[in-house]
Amino acid sequence: MKEQELINGDRRTDRRYTFELALHFSYHQCGTRFSGSGTTEDLSSGGIRFVTDNPPPVGVEIELRLEWPFLLQNVCPLELLVQGKVLRSDAQRTVARMTSYEFRTRGARSFEQPVASAATCDYVA
Numbered sequence: 001m002k003e004q005e006l007i008n009g010d011r012r013t014d015r016r017y018t019f020e021l022a023l024h025f026s027y028h029q030c031g032t033r034f035s036g037s038g039t040t041e042d043l044s045s046g047g048i049r050f051v052t053d054n055p056p057p058v059g060v061e062i063e064l065r066l067e068w069p070f071l072l073q074n075v076c077p078l079e080l081l082v083q084g085k086v087l088r089s090d091a092q093r094t095v096a097r098m099t100s101y102e103f104r105t106r107g108a109r110s111f112e113q114p115v116a117s118a119a120t121c122d123y124v125a
Helices: none
Strands: 022-029 032-043 047-052 061-072 076-089 093-105
Touching: 022 047, 047 061, 047 076, 061 093
Parallel strands: none
Antiparallel strands: 022 032, 022 061, 032 047, 047 093, 061 076, 076 093
C-alpha cells in the first residue's frame, strides 16, 4: 500500500509577522469616501490582516495608514502607507492584498483625527 503524503505547515509564499499596530483605512464606494480604524494582526510582504469594528466590503480598493513603531533617526514618527484591495472580510477581521506601500513621516496629530464610520450602500438598478 502506497504511503499517503501529508502537507504540513504554512504553505503561504510570504512569511507573516505578528504585529499589533494602530491603523486607519479609507475607501470609496457609491461615490462616497468611508473611513475606519483598527489594529493589525499580522503583516507580510503581500498583505495585511487587521481587526476593525467597521470592516470594509470585499473587493474595494483600500488605503491603510499604519502607525509605525520606530522613529526616523530616533526623532521623527513614521507611518506605513499601504494601497491594496480587500480580499476577505467578516464581522471583525479583514484581509487586504498590498499593491503598493511607502513609509512617510507623520505629523503629531496624524492618528488623533476623528474618523467617520464605515457603512454600506445599496445599488439601484
